[in-house]
Amino acid sequence: MEYKINTINDTRIIKLPKIQNPKGNLTPVHNSEEIPFDIRRVYYLYDVPGGETRGGHAHKELEQFIVCPSGSFDVILDDGKERKTIKLNRSYEGLYVPQLIWREIVNFSTGGICLVLASLPYDENEYIRDYDNYISFREKLSAE
DSSP, rough: OOOOOOOOGGGGGOOOOOOOOOOOOOOOOTTTTTSOOOEEEEEEOOOOOOOOEEEEESSSSSEEEEEEEEEEEEEEEEOSSSSSEEEOOOEEEEEEEOTTTTTEOOOOTTTTEEEEEESSOOGGGGOOOOHHHHHHHHHHHHHH
């Protein structure tokens, strides 16, 4: 496995195409066109109770593109040295999160939906779910 030690500066908001129509807008997403990877898995979070936090992990290799098609929520990004919070509330924008960035999803509005496009199928071994282990993993990679 080859790991890239990304920083929060490698995360970014990407605007998606917005096809406007009086009957309702449409936003298409294509593999490796609007987002910088091929989509291998799609899932979404919904009916998140007020005050709950989702995420709370990093991925060793997996990249994600996080979209808020309805409502709003905040994504807290952390690379072990810096943290920043991004508010997602536009269905035609998404947040690109590369590998080895810790993320937490908080402040879900009523009806908030979090749509995630992922570069790999689900693999529990791909996750780092403990923050201290995440920091140790990054430090070990930096030392190599």
